[in-house]
Amino acid sequence: MKKLQRLKKNKLLVxxxxxxxxxxIFRRDKAITSFDNSMYYVIEMLExxxxxxxxxxxxxxxxxxxxxxxxxxxxSGVKGYVFSFxxxxxxxxxxxxxxxxxxMLLRKGASVxxxxxxxSAWAVVKVPMLANEAKFLGLKFMGIRWIxxxxxxxxxxxxxxxxMGDSLKVVENTKESSxxxxxxxxxxxxxxxxxxxxCGICARLAPDNFKVEGGKATVIDNNCLKEVKxxxxxxxxxxxxQAITYD
Amino acid sequence: xxxxxxxxxxxxxxxxxxxxxxxxGKTLNSMKMARSMxxxxxxxxxxxxxxxxxxxxxxxxETIKTVLGQSNAVFSxxxxxxxxxxxxxxxxxxxxxxxxxxxxxxxxxxxVAFLTTLTMVGVVxxxxxxxxxxxxxxxxxxxxxxxxxxIIAVVMGVLI
Numbered sequence: 001m002k003k004l005q006r007l008k009k010n011k012l013l014v015x016x017x018x019x020x021x022x023x024x025i026f027r028r029d030k031a032i033t034s035f036d037n038s039m040y041y042v043i044e045m046l047e048x049x050x051x052x053x054x055x056x057x058x059x060x061x062x063x064x065x066x067x068x069x070x071x072x073x074x075x076s077g078v079k080g081y082v083f084s085f086x087x088x089x090x091x092x093x094x095x096x097x098x099x100x101x102x103x104m105l106l107r108k109g110a111s112v113x114x115x116x117x118x119x120s121a122w123a124v125v126k127v128p129m130l131a132n133e134a135k136f137l138g139l140k141f142m143g144i145r146w147i148x149x150x151x152x153x154x155x156x157x158x159x160x161x162x163x164m165g166d167s168l169k170v171v172e173n174t175k176e177s178s179x180x181x182x183x184x185x186x187x188x189x190x191x192x193x194x195x196x197x198x199c200g201i202c203a204r205l206a207p208d209n210f211k212v213e214g215g216k217a218t219v220i221d222n223n224c225l226k227e228v229k230x231x232x233x234x235x236x237x238x239x240x241x242q243a244i245t246y247d
Numbered sequence: 248x249x250x251x252x253x254x255x256x257x258x259x260x261x262x263x264x265x266x267x268x269x270x271x272g273k274t275l276n277s278m279k280m281a282r283s284m285x286x287x288x289x290x291x292x293x294x295x296x297x298x299x300x301x302x303x304x305x306x307x308x309e310t311i312k313t314v315l316g317q318s319n320a321v322f323s324x325x326x327x328x329x330x331x332x333x334x335x336x337x338x339x340x341x342x343x344x345x346x347x348x349x350x351x352x353x354x355x356x357x358x359v360a361f362l363t364t365l366t367m368v369g370v371v372x373x374x375x376x377x378x379x380x381x382x383x384x385x386x387x388x389x390x391x392x393x394x395x396x397x398i399i400a401v402v403m404g405v406l407i
Binding site: 009010012013015016017019020030033034035036037038039041042044045047048049050051052053054055056057058060061062094095096099100102103112115116119120123124126129131132133134135136137139140141144145148149152153155156159160163164194198199200201204205 | 248251252255256259262263266273274276277278279280281282283284285287290291292293294295296297298299300301303304305337338339342343345346347349355358359362363366367369372375376379380383384387388391392395398399402403406407
């Protein structure tokens with residue numbers, strides 16, 4: 001079962017490997033050329049991949065994101081503008097991870113303009129990603145695209161806030177549809193499956209409580225009393241998608 | 248290794264040492280996370296890298312030049328922006344993919360359009376965004392992102 005899931009998760013890789021094997025049998029020369037062509041990019045990738053991931057996690061560990069989030073208020077201004085860019089570009093994970101974070105900020109009174117900046121910066125302006133882009137497409141390419149993107153995001157955020165007329169209401173979810181609630185004796189840990197990115201951070205920090213199965217985290221033990229609760233609190237704080245809550 | 252990559256390693260190395268000095272436990276924990284994140288993505292990354300080899304072998308550079316080259320810019324840019332909007336591959340692996348196409352003669356205008364919509368416009372995540380922020384906001388943000396992705400691409404084509 002586990003092996004099957006692994007295969008399913010890596011279906012692209014499996015497909016490519018099968019193609020190479022097939023080619024090696026029928027068109028050996030083409031297979032070797034393809035392999036050689038790829039190796040150049042594999043080596044380039046290996047040179048930069050560890051740096052990108054280590055840098056991403058070091059930023060995630062040391063940048064006081066909570067402090068930034070807490071300082072968002074009604075008064076946007078220049079400070080809010082800069083903070084929005086910082087929050088977006090220093091966070092890890094794909095754009096949908098930003099949705100719950102932004103919603104929380106909306107509730108706290110962040111402006112529509114800042115929300116658009118956070119979402120867009122979260123999507124395109126990532127410090128470690130910029131390094132990756134410069135590596136494969138050149139410093140000049142990365143630099144110009146970065147400047148143009150920041151300008152575009154600013155104009156876009158202004159336009160969206162005009163369109164919305166600052167009337168963005170927080171859409172409240174119905175809990176039943178979006179959350180998987182596990183009932184147990186004392187407390188309940190809930191994981192919002194739609195947002196879980198299967199990063200495995202929870203399973204690493206609290207292996208007794210969480211497990212990653214088929215690319216999504218699941219709760220295996222709901223025990224979160226005393227000393228365990230400290231751990232769960234940390235997990236909730238660290239979850240890049242903010243997908244874990246007490247229920 | 249080029250000078251850029253070397254300096255990145257140096258910067259990251261210094262950051263790592265400083266982080267270790269400040270809090271060993273926290274740093275080691277974050278390294279474990281980095282490892283598991285890499286482990287999660289490595290299959291897809293290797294898959295795409297070897298796909299590049301296949302593309303470069305089977306699609307002759309002349310074809311890439313005509314289909315994605317300067318002469319065909321308007322059409323290929325719109326297509327690239329659309330493809331970027333619906334695909335959900337990590338930007339991380341998109342850079343070598345796009346880089347390889349540019350290396351053999353693809354125009355950078357569609358390349359930039361693809362890279363920008365890939366991360367900023369989400370057709371797949373549209374329902375999720377709509378649920379959180381409502382239809383109007385989601386339409387406005389994604390629509391404008393698409394338009395600006397094309398504008399960024401065109402401006403870059405002029406500048407580079």
